[in-house]
Amino acid sequence: MDTLAFILTQCVNAFSQAALLFFLGCGLTLIFGIMRIVNFAHGTIYMAGAYLGYTSVRWLGGFVAALMVAPIVVGVLGVLFELFILRRLYGRDGNAFLMVTFGLALVLGDAVQVVWGAPPLQVPPPAALAGIAFFLDEPFPVYRLFLIGFGTVMAIGMWQFLERTRLGLLIRATSQNPDMVHALGTDVRVVRSGVFGIGCGLAALGGVLAAPLVTASLGMSLAAVVDAFVIVIIGGMGSFLGSLIGALIVAFVQVFGNYYLPEAALAFMYLVMLTVLVVRPGGLLGKEE
Amino acid sequence: MKRFRGLTRRGVLKGAAAGAAATLAAPAFLRETMAQATGPIKIGIPCALTGTFAAVGQVTKRGAEFFAKERNAKGGILGRPIELLIEDTQGNPANCVRKAQEMVERHNCRLITGVTVSSEALALVPKLEEWNTIFMSSINGDGRLTAASFVPNFFRANTSGPMGARAISLFLRESKMQKFFALGMDYAWGHNSVQVFETELKNASKEFIGKVFSPSGTKDFSTYITKIRQSGADGVYLVLAADDNNAFLSQAHQYRLAERMTMLAEQLELVSVKAVGEAAIGLTASSRYPFTLENPANAAFVAAFQKEHGEVPDQFDGEAYHGLAVLAQGIEKAKSIEAEPLRKAMEGMVHDGIKGKVTMRACDHQGEQRGYVVQVAKTDKLPHPTLNILKTYGADQITPPCNKMTYDN
Known part of the structure; x- marks a missing residue:
């Protein structure tokens, strides 16, 4: 394998991984930015997305349907959870939210096991994306290329949504000064519900996209929640761009670390996180609080 | 003095005192053992029901429960029903030791099987002597369990790594x-x-x-x-x-x-x-166990399993079932669930079951079997x-x- 082919292969590996991580980190950081809630159930929501994706593919017969149905269903459930449970806790200290989201992780995890059972389930990539492209005599799975493309489109879409739309403006304003937004006549509670739903939906979308690579399994939540926290800590809690940068850093460190120093690849990721914490305690693009 | 059904008050008191003294004098473990010699046979399964190894643990649980149900329908072991104590360890060695210790100390269970991960098994074996407990591996592959880390109360019915x-x-x-x-x-x-x-x-x-x-x-x-x-x-x-x-x-x-x-x-x-x-x-x-094995015991097992679960048994269904079958045969041979007689009974014992003939050799307690x-x-x-x-x-x-x-x- 020549150098160019090697670098290309590794970049495809890393960017496709970054795309998956971005959905995880972005949802977590949005929720934190607006609500100051550390959502411990994020990994479990991501897993639930993968399982719902499995069922959508089965019942509706298409991966595209799964990409739409799973995030919407999970998003709506997220909104309901915010409405009926989280809303009662505002004004309490952060521990209340830790406990309640941790509880959600346990309950949701067991619910998934009751509904879908313990054995992992196969979610094959759609036929159109199951192929392989050869370049410089090296194979590139079409599905990974799709992940990169889809991730890029979604990242630009989210960015434009937050920067250019009125709703995006409200979200940013609420994250900076909720009292002022409220005083100006916007119901902050609605913004919060909506953002919690969007954050959960993004995690579920990540779960559906990951399923063809890892199958839908009960074990996927734990690794996901750890990755999501590392991304958000590196990028900065509450920063959208930070979660994108965090996802890229984590993916590249994992992919190149696994290649050159497989024994220490995991440690590398935490080392990067630690360095960021020492140099910029709020994360690369976050604000110290 | 009033007669009370042929017994004097003094006599009743004497008897009660003697009984109390005997109960107090008997060490706690003997009392427990007396209670255990008649009740159900408790078998502990500390396995990974959640986490990375959840799929393995869940299958182990299913295979073990199938064995217990089938065996209990036929009258259990030594006429006593099997009671499985199944607990989640998440595949974590520290959790596994804690759960096993609870089974031993709180539930007076002296038989353990179905542990999921080798690192959990390696953490358990140093405790077996102190707990006076037999551990029948049905899943654990690590070669050291029957080599450098071997302890007398450990047996391995399964094919090792x-x-x-x-x-x-x-x-x-x-x-x-x-x-x-x-x-x-x-x-x-x-x-x-x-x-x-x-x-x-x-x-x-x-x-x-x-x-x-x-x-x-x-x-x-x-x-x-x-x-x-x-x-x-x-x-x-x-x-x-x-x-x-x-x-x-x-x-x-x-x-x-x-x-x-x-x-x-x-x-x-x-x-x-x-x-x-x-x-x-x-x-x-x-x-280690393909369901397609051709022998009468396996044909019967696969058919019964399919009837119960609507699918063929997996590798660890078979291994969990096999491990319990070996343990049950040992208990019947020893007519006891105490570690020492059970150990002696199982050393060199030949089991003919779903994996064909398996000899639990005496030297390192590995089940000799086909690959x-x-x-x-x-x-x-x-x-x-x-x-x-x-x-x-x-x-x-x-x-x-x-x-x-x-x-x-």
Whole structure:
């Protein structure tokens, strides 16, 4: 394998991984930015997305349907959870939210096991994306290329949504000064519900996209929640761009670390996180609080 | 003085005092034992019902529960029903020791089986003597359990990791493939099996060109696949389990790795085959228990299991069932569940069950049994691919010498 082919292969590996991580980190950081809630159930929501994706593919017969149905269903459930449970806790200290989201992780995890059972389930990539492209005599799975493309489109879409739309403006304003937004006549509670739903939906979308690579399994939540926290800590809690940068850093460190120093690849990721914490305690693009 | 049903008040008091004294004098464990000699036989299964190894633990639980139900319907063991104490360890050694200790101390359970991960088993064995407990491994592969870390109260009814590696390497001796690469999970079992495989290849004058270990819980295997492809090997040897195995097989299929080289696995679970479907076709593996084994006991087991669960038993359904069957036979032979008589009864005992004849040899308590190399193939009879047995090796060929985990030739 020549150098160019090697670098290309590794970049495809890393960017496709970054795309998956971005959905995880972005949802977590949005929720934190607006609500100051550390959502411990994020990994479990991501897993639930993968399982719902499995069922959508089965019942509706298409991966595209799964990409739409799973995030919407999970998003709506997220909104309901915010409405009926989280809303009662505002004004309490952060521990209340830790406990309640941790509880959600346990309950949701067991619910998934009751509904879908313990054995992992196969979610094959759609036929159109199951192929392989050869370049410089090296194979590139079409599905990974799709992940990169889809991730890029979604990242630009989210960015434009937050920067250019009125709703995006409200979200940013609420994250900076909720009292002022409220005083100006916007119901902050609605913004919060909506953002919690969007954050959960993004995690579920990540779960559906990951399923063809890892199958839908009960074990996927734990690794996901750890990755999501590392991304958000590196990028900065509450920063959208930070979660994108965090996802890229984590993916590249994992992919190149696994290649050159497989024994220490995991440690590398935490080392990067630690360095960021020492140099910029709020994360690369976050604000110290 | 009033008569009270033929007994004097003094007599009743005397009797009561004597009884109380005897009860107080008897050590606590004896009292417990007296109670245990008549009630149900408690068997503890501290296994990974959640976490990375959840699929393995859940299957173990299913196989064990199936055995208990079937056996209890026939009157249990020694006329006593089996009571399984199943607890979740999440595959974590510290949790496993804690749960097992609870079973022993709180529930007075002196029999343990079905532990999921080898590192959990390695953490348990030093405690067995103190707990006066027999641990019948039905899942744990690490060779050290019957070698350097062997303790007298440990027995292994299942095929070990080295035995699986041995079967596949004997198979490779006959093949044209020359160069091999290995990918293992980065913990006890993975390292142990890759090491045995490496030694085996040297003995067979084949070339071992490299190895890499992936942390347990790895989701993205693309870099490992790149590395394996670059190695230019004819075959890649995989020591992966549960979610990691499924993730690897799914992704290797997307990279068309099987077109470049043969994929060989130290062990194979049906749950993986079902989870990855087509991506598993062609995979050649050592199997500890393929449901396709042909013997009357297995035919009856598979048929009954299918009737109960609507699907064929998986590798660890079979192993969990087999481990309990060996333990039950030992208890009947010893007419006791006490560690010492049970240990003596099981040493050298021959069990003829779903895995054919298995001898629990006395020297290191490893069950001597046959090894199987299977290939995943398409079938119309089942909703998922099946396991064709390519080759069967005798117990003498795949069981290592006593207290060892490597082979002489």
